[in-house]
Amino acid sequence: MEHLDDATRTELEAAAFRRLLRHLNEHKEVQNIDLMILADxxxxxxxxxxxxxxxxxxxxxxxxxxxxxxxxxxxxxxxxKYQQEATPEQLAAYEARQAEKRQAGESS
Structure with missing residues (x-):
């Protein structure tokens, strides 16, 4: 995207961000803990x-x-309306993700 001028690049980034928000809004079944586990x-x-x-x-x-x-x-x-209680499996996966991050930070 280096060939784009700053204003165009900013407009494209903003449009992509708005689309991400729409996508998340359309998929309320995706819980925050799921996002944290998979995408941090x-x-x-x-x-x-x-x-x-x-x-x-x-x-x-x-x-x-x-x-x-x-x-x-x-x-x-x-x-x-939409937030569900985290399951024991989700909590365990989240804790494992956090432990991996801590371990990676220690080895850096």
Whole structure:
């Protein structure tokens, strides 16, 4: 994508991000813990990244506003409607993922 000018590249990146949010919204059955296990990020991470990006640019964006943008509704509402209790298998897989990260960090 180096052949694109900065404005076009930014527009494409923004469009891809919006599509990712739509995709996650269309697949509410995909739980945050599933994302954390498989990809090491979740909807909350996206929200935090938005807040960090805003801070880096001198813009104000609080975490709850960012989460409402990412979730498409207030987080509390999304959690009540769509968040399922993590299964013992999911929790074990998440802990194994975290242990792998800690071990990789120690060997670096």
């Amino acid at each position: 990020f979740c909807r909350n991470c996206l929200s935090k990244w938005l807040v960090t990006a805003a801070e880096e640019r001198g813009a104000e964006l609080d975490y709850e506003t960012a989460r409402e943008f990412v979730y498409g509704m207030p987080y509390r509402e999304w959690k009540e």
